[in-house]
Amino acid sequence: MADTLFWLTPIGSAFALFFAWLFFSRMMKESEGTERMAQIASYVRKGAMAYLKQQYKVVTLVFAALVILLAFMAFVLKVQNPWVPIAFLTGGFFSGLAGFFGMKTATYASARTAWAARKSLNSGLKIAFRSGAVMGLTVVGLVLLDIAVWFLVLRAFYPLTDDGHNLIIITTTMITFGMGASTQALFARVGGGIYTKAADVGADLVGKVEAGIPEDDPRNPATVADNVGDNVGDVAGMGADLYESYAGSILATMALGAAAFLGQGTLQLNAVVAPMAIAAVGTLLSILGIHLVRTREDATQKTLLNALGRGINASSLLIVVLSYFIVRALSLPTGIWLSLVFGLAAGLVIGKSTEYFTSHSYAPTRRIADNANTGPATVLIAGLGVGMVSTAVPVLAVILGIVFAFLSAAHFDVSNVAQGLYGIGIAAVGMLSTLGITLATDAYGPIADNAGGNAQMSGLEAEVRKRTDALDALGNTTAATGKGFAIGSAALTALALLATYVEELKVGLLRIGRTVLTFVDGTTMDTATASFPDYMRFYGITLMNPIVLVGIFLGAMMAFAFSGLAMNAVGKAAARMVDEVRRQFREIAGILEGKAEPDYARCVAISTRGAQRAMVLPSLLAIFTPIVTGLVLGVAGVMGLLIGATSTGFVLAIFMANAGGAWDNAKKYIEEGAHGGKGSPAHMAAVIGDTVGDPFKDTAGPSLNILIKLMSMVAIVMAGLTVAFSLM
């Protein structure tokens, strides 16, 4: 049965990639509008591609260095297997490819969306949403392809044995390509995030606040950089990010399946195949859901919103039903299906709470807007306060999700650790199973946003901008659900990876020939059959071990220091951008009257340079901290580090995302007329809040979700190094 259901994975991949290609080629047949529109779109496209080329150059160097390190570990130190360097490369390559395709689509779609929006809201939605779907389907298609191919290749070289150990080697080796994907994603998120926010902050502060000209006004020299930024940060960055999340959740759960059902015959292979099958079916349902997003030509904003909701709800409901049959067909306990349901429920609660805390239909964001009456300082204090308080609901939801997913998978037996953790992994897979469609609603926002920019810069009727803004707003509402799943799955996947780390320790010990564990009290145990709790006891991973405690502190600090480096990078590049825009306003005569063309290229160059330089340090920190901690503090230190970084990073990420979102919408609320509307002192104060929130919600926040998983994956891949050479 497992072998049959496995083939759903390549099938799902093929369907996803086919529909991505179909939507892309259909979109390309639409008109780009006027010559000016096509020209602006080509500026943005060229800028975005130029940046991505630069970024890939830096990333290639880092990958080259890491591949050499991994090869050294595999071939000289013999603490890893020879597939690891190649798997690492493919993960990085495909993750980058997902971002690249998504961005290419988005940069072709923006002018076309704007032109279609001239006709009707519905026409605009169709192009933007289908283009977002290209990204969603490309990501899931490439992940499923990568997973299916590697699973087949490794099974050919490590044939399944009765003792089940080869399946453990296969699944833990595959984690390496997750590490490749995470590394690529971190660079994309950090670099893209710095780029886009430096441009955005620079454009807003001088353009909107000082010169009083509208967003995306062609007189603003930073406008092109700002639109490029939306593509490299929000599209390419998001694509690489979700490739990483999706791959990470499936791979971690596969590895846990191999561990949890070790020695239970065919059930082990079934448990490994289950996450792949669920993801594959989720992908097919996503394609179905995307096709359900249909509306009549005279659709209003409300009916469009319903249409989007219908697509997402249908796929989510159907995955709940179908995954029950997958779990049963694979003879896995029904409790594991319940884990998936609890995971989805937690994701939904997180999505709803995100909406409550960041939408201006509710009290918290309105209170921030009220505080704009007393100036920027009170807006900022209120936003920071709301962001901090808002962490309560998502954390409680994740906690309940963890407890129930664990207990139901473990037959309510707390000591059944391996199966319980497998349930947590399945919950994460469930949350992301319909990524194909939820990512489509997420990625279409920046496309609509860019369409608006294009309309503004090419001087289309104000009605078009209003429609693209409406599309953007629609996307923000539906995207909340997808974001809830992404955030929740990050925490659950990180926990699953923590367990995979212990599993990889076992593989590492066996590889260096330590087949017996000798405990401090002199008793011994077989390395291959010892359980998770046995390993905890062997390495002394308790909360009274000072090394564990020290690791937890280190992890908590890492989350803050990493975010601080990202904030500083945005701050520095933004300050340079502000200076440059001010200089152009001052020195280029006639620029503000629209008589002289601004020097867009210089602003693009400032963002590019700022991002290139500043993304390296935080990213290397994320990669080398687990390695160094492992060598100095050993396994206890690494486990502390991972849980410290995961817990603090998770809460910090929610704080930054929600504070940023709330400031953004408080500003929009005022722009819609509250507290004096656009141009009022309250509006100025709210713009400052929004500006501070930008690097929170679009640079540091989303990067943290990758950071916690990347650190875990690095730890897993380096586990062999740790057990062989650690000082402690």
Add this chain to the structure above:
Amino acid sequence: MADTLFWLTPIGSAFALFFAWLFFSRMMKESEGTERMAQIASYVRKGAMAYLKQQYKVVTLVFAALVILLAFMAFVLKVQNPWVPIAFLTGGFFSGLAGFFGMKTATYASARTAWAARKSLNSGLKIAFRSGAVMGLTVVGLVLLDIAVWFLVLRAFYPLTDDGHNLIIITTTMITFGMGASTQALFARVGGGIYTKAADVGADLVGKVEAGIPEDDPRNPATVADNVGDNVGDVAGMGADLYESYAGSILATMALGAAAFLGQGTLQLNAVVAPMAIAAVGTLLSILGIHLVRTREDATQKTLLNALGRGINASSLLIVVLSYFIVRALSLPTGIWLSLVFGLAAGLVIGKSTEYFTSHSYAPTRRIADNANTGPATVLIAGLGVGMVSTAVPVLAVILGIVFAFLSAAHFDVSNVAQGLYGIGIAAVGMLSTLGITLATDAYGPIADNAGGNAQMSGLEAEVRKRTDALDALGNTTAATGKGFAIGSAALTALALLATYVEELKVGLLRIGRTVLTFVDGTTMDTATASFPDYMRFYGITLMNPIVLVGIFLGAMMAFAFSGLAMNAVGKAAARMVDEVRRQFREIAGILEGKAEPDYARCVAISTRGAQRAMVLPSLLAIFTPIVTGLVLGVAGVMGLLIGATSTGFVLAIFMANAGGAWDNAKKYIEEGAHGGKGSPAHMAAVIGDTVGDPFKDTAGPSLNILIKLMSMVAIVMAGLTVAFSLM
């Protein structure tokens, strides 16, 4: 020997309280200056006392409820001993008393300092510093008194036995008065912090930014509230806070001493007495150090700084030397003395790094000031970034402190957990041993600040204000060391309390008659003699237990949610203050020309009400979360909660303190003439940064340090309840 050295404790207490009284009565003999000065001082004093009375009313209600709960636990459920309710009360009472005396002194000293500063810088320093010393010595004197009395009383009722168990009961019971002190301190810090920052933000935003009048200008209606706030927040709040820190570090270490040396004869009592003796000797050395702060009448700012430094350095150096003899006299291993030295070293590094990241003599704060040229948004982004990055050095220092303090006390044997943790406690005691003098340099800052306010409001020569500002600046530099010790000791004490919690579990189990621990594998162990690692195994406190992981997430979230509530409270009260000041400027004719008196009382009332209402929820959250977690998730959940809150809370507190300090000094740097000086756009931007930093550094940040310890102490006191009634 232990019984002899114990008597140092009451002797230290008597000396401290005597010198506090001496300095106070000498200060009272000085002139309060002009009638206007005395009048303003009496306004501030009355406002401060009125607020404190209000606060104590609320706190009394909370204490009454908690005493009933503790009495119920002791007399009905029989899960605690009968001393607990009374010990809890005395801790709260003395902690409040320390704050009250400190504030009384400060409110009498401000006008006197201003008047003396007319004569010379040196005269001003003398009064302000000696008044600060009153606070420092009152705090340490009352703590030592409380500890000495309780130790004697409990020894009379639980005579020392050969098995050493009564000493465990004595020391864990004494933790209850630490819980009382922490509860009082949390209310004082949160309430006082909200009060002072609401007034400060309100006064600054309308007065400085909108109306362009100087700080403390009598035309500003919020001026009196602002000065009252300095007293209730920075003086009374700080006094209660450090009472709690000092008591907490000594009590936790005493309890660990009783546990670590159980069954080692007289060594156990020696280990319990050691922290008391070190603290007592540190107090005597502080008195010596205070007397070393002498200068010639024509002293310059530099010689004054040297004088302050001389006092602190002499006491710190001598405590290093004398504690060696204490440790040796008590036959404890030399390694334990080394722990103290490592603790002090970590504290010094934290102090230096605080100085580096927050003083405008160094790059980080200057870069924040540079960012003021591009407006408030970039100032804020830069400050948040610097604050986050700045967490790296203190956390690394604490990590190294923990590792070395543990290893040296444990004879470099990682499995010697109890003695290692005792070393961590001793490191914390070492850091705070010279609190008498470091607190004097900390508390004298607000006195100098208030003196400046008094001088400004009563129209003294500009020279006086300049001198009080210089005194304030001096205090800020030397206070960095004291703050480093306070921050570092909070983390170390929290870890020590984590171990004490396990110790109290043992007491609780024995009290309900569970004399044997039965493990999952069927083996059994004697409850009374099981070690820390045994208890970890019994309760499954490993990083693979989902309940532990869930607890860690919960703790991390608590730190953020608590801070968010405090920020929101400040934001709300500040917004109301801004509205009120604006209203008075608008409605009271002639107010800005100085022809009409503003309505100070209404501003005082707004701050009072804001603080009263808002301090209750976060404080109750801190008390009830560990109780509820214990009842629902059991011991594993509580331990996770405590380490999650400690690690995240510690890093978050440093972030907020340093970001706030850096913004403050970036503003001062500009006020001293950089980037256009006072009144420039850069100055306006920097004032907004400072305003946002105010609740960070003076409300949420310092409250977090109390929160993490209060949660631990509540857990300890409620351990009996948890073992008897937990669901898990």
